[in-house]
Amino acid sequence: MKQAKHSLALALAGFITSASTSPTAPVPVPAPCALIRDAQVAGNKTVSAKLAYDCLTSVPLGKKQALDLVDSLEPYLEWQSDPTYLAHPPAWYEYPAYDLFEGLKTVRKNLVDNNYANEYAFHADLNLKVFLPAHDGHLAYFSDLLTNGTRFGRPEGLVSISLNGSSIPVIMLKDEAISQGNQARVITKINGLEAHTFLENEAAIGCGSQDADACYNEQFFQLAQAVAHTPLGNHARGGRSLLVYQGPNTTYTFADGTNHTVDNIATIVGDFTSVKDGKSFYDTFCTPAPPPQNNEAPGVAVHGAIPGYPTPVLMASDGVVAGFYLDGAGYEDVAVITLLSFESRSSYEFQAVVQSFLAKARADGKTKLIVDFQANGGGSIVLGYDFFKQLFPDIEPDGYSRWRLNGGFLGLARSLSSNPFAGQPWFRWQDDLNITNLPFTSFKDKFGPVAINNDAYTNIMRWDLNHTSLGLEVTGYGNRIDFVSPFKAQDIVLLYDGFCASTCTLASEMLRIQGGVKSIAVGGRPNTRGMQGVGGTKGSQALDIADIYSFTSSTDGINKGDRKEFARYTPLAMQRARGAGLNARDQILRGNVEDGLPAQFVYEEADCRLFWTQDMLTNMTSIWKAAASAAFHNGHCVEGGIVYHNATANTTAPGSSVNKAKYTIRPGTNILEGTFPNDDRTPEFLATYINKIIM
Numbered sequence: 001m002k003q004a005k006h007s008l009a010l011a012l013a014g015f016i017t018s019a020s021t022s023p024t025a026p027v028p029v030p031a032p033c034a035l036i037r038d039a040q041v042a043g044n045k046t047v048s049a050k051l052a053y054d055c056l057t058s059v060p061l062g063k064k065q066a067l068d069l070v071d072s073l074e075p076y077l078e079w080q081s082d083p084t085y086l087a088h089p090p091a092w093y094e095y096p097a098y099d100l101f102e103g104l105k106t107v108r109k110n111l112v113d114n115n116y117a118n119e120y121a122f123h124a125d126l127n128l129k130v131f132l133p134a135h136d137g138h139l140a141y142f143s144d145l146l147t148n149g150t151r152f153g154r155p156e157g158l159v160s161i162s163l164n165g166s167s168i169p170v171i172m173l174k175d176e177a178i179s180q181g182n183q184a185r186v187i188t189k190i191n192g193l194e195a196h197t198f199l200e201n202e203a204a205i206g207c208g209s210q211d212a213d214a215c216y217n218e219q220f221f222q223l224a225q226a227v228a229h230t231p232l233g234n235h236a237r238g239g240r241s242l243l244v245y246q247g248p249n250t251t252y253t254f255a256d257g258t259n260h261t262v263d264n265i266a267t268i269v270g271d272f273t274s275v276k277d278g279k280s281f282y283d284t285f286c287t288p289a290p291p292p293q294n295n296e297a298p299g300v301a302v303h304g305a306i307p308g309y310p311t312p313v314l315m316a317s318d319g320v321v322a323g324f325y326l327d328g329a330g331y332e333d334v335a336v337i338t339l340l341s342f343e344s345r346s347s348y349e350f351q352a353v354v355q356s357f358l359a360k361a362r363a364d365g366k367t368k369l370i371v372d373f374q375a376n377g378g379g380s381i382v383l384g385y386d387f388f389k390q391l392f393p394d395i396e397p398d399g400y401s402r403w404r405l406n407g408g409f410l411g412l413a414r415s416l417s418s419n420p421f422a423g424q425p426w427f428r429w430q431d432d433l434n435i436t437n438l439p440f441t442s443f444k445d446k447f448g449p450v451a452i453n454n455d456a457y458t459n460i461m462r463w464d465l466n467h468t469s470l471g472l473e474v475t476g477y478g479n480r481i482d483f484v485s486p487f488k489a490q491d492i493v494l495l496y497d498g499f500c501a502s503t504c505t506l507a508s509e510m511l512r513i514q515g516g517v518k519s520i521a522v523g524g525r526p527n528t529r530g531m532q533g534v535g536g537t538k539g540s541q542a543l544d545i546a547d548i549y550s551f552t553s554s555t556d557g558i559n560k561g562d563r564k565e566f567a568r569y570t571p572l573a574m575q576r577a578r579g580a581g582l583n584a585r586d587q588i589l590r591g592n593v594e595d596g597l598p599a600q601f602v603y604e605e606a607d608c609r610l611f612w613t614q615d616m617l618t619n620m621t622s623i624w625k626a627a628a629s630a631a632f633h634n635g636h637c638v639e640g641g642i643v644y645h646n647a648t649a650n651t652t653a654p655g656s657s658v659n660k661a662k663y664t665i666r667p668g669t670n671i672l673e674g675t676f677p678n679d680d681r682t683p684e685f686l687a688t689y690i691n692k693i694i695m
Contacts, residue, residue, distance in 0.1 A: 032058055033281045036150065037272035045268060050248040052150040052266030056120040058278030059145065062286070063111060066122050070108045072572040073141070076545045077104065077130075078406040081586045082598050084455045086134055092603045094212040095135050095204065103129035119145050119282060124244045127206070132240055135215070136600070137208030137377065137501045137537040137693030138583035142243070147578040148285035149275075150266040152242040154250055157221040157232030158187070158199075160523065162611035165626070166638065168526045169611050171195045173252070173260075174221045174232065181614050189253035196526050199235060206240030208693050210600055213524035214498030214535025222497055222523070222612070223308045223620055224374035228340040229695065237267075238695065288575035291546055309338075309620045312670050314357045320344045323357030325366065326624060334628045335361035338372040339387070342503045343379030343692060347472045349676035350383055352663050354390050355475075356672060358486045368632050369487045370624055371511070372495045374522075377536065378502025378692030380679075382472050385465060388510040389475040391492065393483035397510050399463055400435060400588040401540040405449050405456040408552055408569065411562035413447055415555050423684045424551070425469070426541075426585075432461040435593070452596040460588055471679075471689075493631035493642070494519040494533065495623070496606060501536025502691045508534050509589060509599065518642050520627050521606035530639050533606035537693060538599035541585030546574045547687040579694045608637035 030038070032054035039047050077083075077100060087099040107126050116122040123145045131141045157174035163182050176184035190198035199219045200212065207215035218225070219235040230238035251261040275281050306312070306319055315322035320341045326334040337357060344350040361369070385397055403409060403426065416422040417429050425431030429446040433439060440446040440461075449456040465474045473480050494517055500508055511517045521533040549569050557563035574580055586598040608630050615622040629635030631642050663672040679685065 031055075031277040033272070033278055034276045036268060037275050040268050040272045046153075046265045047150070047268065048248070049152050049245065049264035049266045052152065053120075053245045053248075055150070055278070055281060056145065056245075057118050059119040059282050059286070060278055061116050061119050061122060062282060063114075065286075066111050066116075066119070067108065068572055069576055070104060070111065070126075072570045073130075074101075074104060075406075075408060075568040076548055076573055076580075076582065077101065079404070079409065079543065079548060079584045080134075080139060080582045081402075081404045081539060081584055082600060083404075084453045085598060085601055088453075090597070090601050093210075093601055095210075096133065098129075098133040100130050100134065103133075118278075119286065127240075127243055132206035132243075135207055135210045136539065136583055137695075138539050138542040138581055140208070140240070140579060140581060140694040142577055142579040142694070144286045144576045144578065145282075146243045147269070149268075149270040149272070149281060151269055152244070152246060153238075153265050153267055154232075154236040154246075155262055155265055157236045158219065159233075159617060160216075160220045160526070160612060161614050161617070163613075165611055165613050165636065167611075168528070169523075170526075171199070171220075174617075177614060178617050185254040185256065185258075187252045188255050191247070191251055192253075195252075200525065202235065202239075202241050202246075206243060207234070208240060208695070209498065209501065209536045210538070211498060211532045211535030213521075213531045216525045217498045217523040217535075220523075221617070222374070223617065223623075224338075224340065224372075224497060225499070227306055227308065228375040229377070286576065288572055291544075291574045291577065291580070308618055314353060314360065314665060314670050314672070316344060316346075316349050316353045317671055318345045318349075321350055321353050323353070323361065324624075325361070325364070326621065326628060328625070330633060331625060331628055333366055334368045334370065334624075334632070335366040336370040336372055336624050338374075339504075340375050341377065341379045341692075342381075342383045342387070342507070343690060344383070344679075346676040346678050347380055347383055349672065350380075351386055351390075351472060351475075352672055352674075352676065354387060356663050356665075358390060362486050367487070367491055368628065369492045370495055370627055370631070371492060371517075372624070373500045373504055373508065373533075374495060374497040374623075376500050376504040377695070378504050378542075379690060381463070381503050381506065381540075381689050381691050382470050382474060384503035384507040384691075385463070385510075386472065386474045388507050388515070389477075390483065391487065391511065392485055392489075392515045393476045393481075394485070395510075395514050396437065397462075397465070398514060398590050399506065399510070399540075400460045400590065400593065401462070401585045402450075402460050402588060403458045403541075403585050405447070405458065407562075407565040408548065410447065411557050411565045412551055412555055413443070414558050414562060417443060418558075424688055425464070425467070426461070427551075431464065431467070433464050435460045435462065437462060457586075457596075460593065471685075489516040490518070491632070492517045493627060495627045496521045496533030496535075497523055498532065498535035500534045501693045502539065502542060505534050505536065505538040505599065506540060506587065506691070509538075509587070512604075513590060518608070518631060519606040520608045520610060520630055520637075520642075522610045522623065522627075523612050524609065528609075528639050530605040531609045532604055534604060537583060538587050538602075539583035539585060540587040540691065541583070542581055542691050542694070543584040543687060544574070545577070545580040545582070547581075547683070549574055550683065550687075581694050605640070607640050607642050609639040610636075611638055 123143045159177045160169045162169045171187040172184045203215035220233040312322040324336040412427045416427040429443045519533045521531040524531040552566040552569040666673045
C-alpha cells in the first residue's frame with residue numbers, strides 16, 4: 001500500500017510540475033531496494049512481495065563470484081549420504097528422481113553461458129535444481145541473497161480440518177476457522193487450481209520432509225507447530241518454497257463462488273540502511289561473511305505455560321519436554337509426555353524431567369502413556385537414545401548407520417585414526433561399535449569400502465553408549481542401571497503430525513520396531529489412505545558445511561593426496577549462506593541391513609490415522625483424547641486401527657518396583673528443584689551430537 005501511495009504521489013508531482021512549468025525534467029523513480037529501505041525507516045516490518053522481487057531481480061549477477069560459489073559447494077555435496085538413491089528412488093517414493101550433481105553442473109553451465117539475468121535468477125535456480133528436490137530437512141542452502149534481506153510470505157494462514165472427524169478435510173482461512181468453527185467458508189480453489197492441488201504442488205517445490213502427507217500438513221497452521229516453529233504454516237511463513245517468489249498475490253475461491261485476494265508479502269529481515277539499489281544490496285547482503293552463530297538451544301515455555309496446552313504436571317524450564325494428565329471419564333489413567341524437540345538447554349534437566357514424570361505418572365496410578373512427537377524436528381542424539389532406554393531399559397538399541405565415502409571423509413579417517421584425542425568418533429576406526437555391538441578390528445573393518453547401489457559406503461556402525469565422551473550418562477549404562485519399563489508396550493502410543501525428523505526418527509524407529517509401540521498419524525492429504533507418522537528426514541547425522549570445513553581445515557593430511565583433497569574445501573560456501581548443511585549418515589533399519597536401503601526411502605505407515613478437527617486448532621487436549629480413544633478404547637481411525645503385535649520388547653506388566661524420581665518438584669511450580677548445568681554448546685558438541693533439520 002505504501003508503494004502505491006508513493007507511486008501516486010510521484011505521478012501527481014509530475015502532473016503538477018508539467019502544468020506549472022515547461023519543459024519538465026523527468027522525475028526520478030526510486031529503485032525498488034531503496035523503497036524497502038524507506039519502508040524500514042518508516043517502521044514497517046513487511047513490504048509487498050512484488051516490491052521485494054523487483055529489488056532482488058535488480059541485483060546484478062556477480063558471475064565470477066557465483067562460479068566460485070558453485071565450485072565451493074561441490075566437495076561438500078559429496079558428503080550427502082544418498083545421491084544414488086535420490087537419482088533412482090524406490091517405486092513408492094512420491095517425489096521425482098533427481099541427480100544433485102547433474103543439477104549443480106547445469107547451474108554452472110548456465111552461469112558460463114550467461115543464462116541468468118540477475119543474481120536472484122542464479123540463487124533461485126541453485127535451490128530449485130540442487131537442494132529443494134531432495135525433500136531432506138538436513139540438505140539445505142539458505143543462500144545470502146534469498147534470506148539476508150527479505151523473506152517471502154503470505155499474510156494469512158490456512159487450516160485443513162474434517163467437519164466431523166470422519167469426512168474428508170476441507171481448507172479454511174485459519175482465523176475464520178478458529179472464530180466461526182465449521183461455519184467458516186470453505187476454500188475450493190487457490191489461484192484457479194483445486195485448493196489441495198495448489199498446496200500439494202507448493203509443498204512439492206520445497207519441503208524438508210520426504211513424505212507427501214507430511215509436506216501437506218506443514219502447509220497449514222497446527223497448534224504444536226505454532227508453539228515450536230512457524231505460527232501460520234508454511235503456506236504463509238517459513239516454508240522452503242517461499243525462498244522463491246510466489247507471485248504478487250494469492251486468490252482464494254470459496255465454495256459459494258466468492259473470491260478473496262490478498263497481496264503476498266515479504267518480511268524485512270536485514271538492515272537496509274546502506275541499500276539504495278541492486279548493486280548496494282549485493283554489497284550489503286551478498287558479501288562473504290562468517291555464518292551466523294546459533295549456540296542457543298530453542299525453548300518454548302511462555303511464563304511457565306505453553307499456549308493451547310493445559311497446565312503441565314511437570315515440565316523442563318525451557319518447555320521442550322513436559323508431562324500432562326488427561327481427565328474425564330475413560331481418560332483418568334492416561335498420561336501424556338510431549339517432546340517438541342530433543343534439543344534442550346540442559347540435557348541433564350531433560351533426562352531428569354523424563355525420568356521424574358514417568359515415575360510420578362506410575363505412582364499416581366497412570367497406566368497408559370501418549371508420547372507426543374508433534375513438531376519434533378530432532379536434536380540431541382544422546383537424548384533420543386536415552387528416551388528410548390527410559391521406556392525400554394532392557395533393550396539394546398539398534399542404531400544402525402553408515403557414511404557415504406568420499407575423498408575428504410577418508411582423508412580425515414586416515415589422519416584421525418592415529419589421534420586418540422579426535423573429537424568425532426566416526427573418523428576413528430578404534431571408536432564406535434560394529435553391527436554385532438563389538439569394536440571394529442581395523443581401518444578396513446570399519447571403513448570398507450562396501451559397494452551398495454553403485455556407490456561406496458562404510459560398514460554399518462553403532463554408537464558406543466558406554467563411551468564417556470557422550471557427556472550425559474545414558475539410561476541403562478554406567479551408573480544408570482536397574483531401571484524397569486514403566487509402561488507396557490501395548491499401553492503406549494506414539495502421536496505424530498508427520499513432521500518427526502532427525503533424532504525424532506531415531507527414537508521412533510527404536511520405539512516402534514524394537515519396542516513394539518503403536519503409532520497414530522494426524523492430518524495429511526484429503527483422502528482416507530494410510531499415512532506415515534515419521535514423515536521427516538530419517539537421516540542419522542546432520543552436518544553443517546561449516547563443520548566439514550572445520551574438520552578439513554584443521555587436519556593435516558597424512559599424504560599428498562589427502563592434503564590436496566582438503567585444499568578443495570573453501571569457506572566461501574558457508575560464508576554465503578544463512579544456513580547450509582546436508583545429511584552425512586544414513587539410518588539403516590534392521591529389515592534393510594541386507595539390501596542397504598536407507599530409512600529415508602522406507603515407507604512406514606502408522607497404525608492409525610486421524611483427521612484434524614476444529615477444536616484441535618486451539619485445544620491440545622482434544623488431540624490427545626482422540627489419540628487415547630483410538631489407542632486404548634478401540635476408538636475411531638480414519639484408516640487402520642490399533643492392533644498390538646508382539647515385538648522384541650518385554651511386554652509383561654512392570655512389577656511393583658517403580659523407577660525412583662531423583663528430583664522433587666519445586667513447591668508452587670511444575671519445575672524440578674535443583675540447578676541443572678546448561679549444555680556446553682561448542683561447535684564440536686553441535687556437530688557431533690545435534691541431529692536436527694535446518695529451518
